[in-house]
Structures are given as structure tokens and as C-alpha cells.
Amino acid sequence: MKKHRDLVSILKAKNLRLTPARRALIQYILDNKSKHISLKEIYEFLGIKVEGVNRSSVYRNIELLKKLDIIQELNLPNKGKCFQYVFDKDVHHFYICKTCGKASRGNKELFEKIEKALKDIHGFSKANLSMVFYGFCEKCKGH
Template sequence: MNLSEVKDNLKSQGYKLTNQRKAILDVLMDYKGHVLSAEEIYEKTKERYSKTNVSTIYRNLEILENVNLVHRINMNGEASKYKLVCNDKHHHHIICKDCGKSQIIDFCPLKTINDEFKDEEFVLTDHRFELYGYCKECVKKKNEQG
């Protein structure tokens, strides 16, 4: 996704590409393939745009999520992590619990278990499937330390 596409997406949904939003998106583009907490995004955005504050980060992350530019991931009771939407195709992720590296999983398990949800009293409208573990680099570091 390039800046022009981002701008068009925001504009089509009634938003502008403000300096704060651009700085947030620049940070997320720099860390493409990783998930970042709002706090990490704040620290890195503040280096680029000093007028940024934490509430601005949260407000803009919510907007960017609503316009489908940012994906929010909840990791085992920790604070939410965020990443730039990598593509428009339906997919899921495997995420490293140490460094936040993420990788796309093209397989959707819902196709396999969909028959379980044919209950007439429940209509499935959405789902998320995320796997957590450790990337090879983090496993190697752990083995060297231990």
C-alpha cells in the first residue's frame, strides 16, 4: 500500500491525511511485518512529529482501524498491538511473542469448521484467527542464553 492509496482510502471515508496520521502510517510502514503497541507507535511517531501525544495516537489508530488501514491484534491479555493491513485478501497471522514479527497464514480454519456453526440461533458474522509462538531468531537467542 502506498501513500496515494492511503490518502484515497481516507478521503473516500471522509478523513484527511493529517501530519499525525502520516507519521503513524510511516512508522507502521517502517515496521511492516511486525506488530507494535500503541506506546511503541507513540514513541516512534514522536521522533517524526513532536506535537504528537498519546491520546492522538489512540484516536488515530481507531480511525485507521475503522477505515481498514490498520489491523488491531489482541495478544493473550496484553495491550493491543497494531500493524498495517498487508493486503485486501482474507488471511490470518502467526505472531512472535518476543519481537512481534508476523507472517501471513493464507489458510482459514473457518472453512474446515464451518459446519459446527450451522446452529439456526447463531449467525457468524466475523472471525479472527491468530497463532502465537516464537520466530527462528528469537528461538535461537533463547537457546544461546539458556
């Protein structure tokens, strides 16, 4: 499991600045790694924790963490855009019901089948698969 200093080391290795907002955001994401965190929650947290933080700074930092595959963006029905920590998790795909908004993490076996298909069909290997599937859960599919 990654800790704050591990993620900070990744930023340093890429010669990225360690601003107070970036440090606070990383810690907040680690503290909430099993949660889907809304943009509003992130903005409110950083507004309290870091003086003078603005929306564009929050967006830039979120985009950076997405680019580094530390977080993944999800668009959940009834909640909107939110973010999930994925850096040291094996599987980064979710199934989200378009009716009730239930989000389920995909399983490793499906990931392995998709990775094998990518290699067999396209010669592409060692994929870090990050996908979101939208559809209807068992409970909602008949409605």
C-alpha cells in the same frame, strides 16, 4: 502492495482530514508492515516525528485505521497490545500461544473453509475475516 499514497487516497475518499500525525502514522505502519508494532513504539515514533502530538490523538488515529481495516489489534502475551498491518493481505487471522507468545498467521485454506461455513449456515458471503485465536502451540501444550 499498497503504498502511502494509496492509503491517503482512501482517507480522502472518506472525507477524512490528513493531519501530519495521520500521514506519519500511515508511513510508519507501511514501513513496519511485517512487524507487530506496540502502542509504545507508535507513540514514541509520532512524538519524535510530529510536534505536539498527544496520546489521545494517537489513540484516535489508531482506532480510525482499525475501523478502516488497515491495521489489526493483537494482544500478545509478554508484549501486550500491538498492531499489525493487514490492509492488502489475504488472511487476517492469527494463532497466538498463551504461554510463549508465538504468533502465527493463519492459512488461506482455513479462511476459505470458515467463509464457506458462514455462507452455508448463515447466508453470509464475502467475509473479510479478521480473527485471533488464543491457545497453546505444539511446544507449550504439555506444560
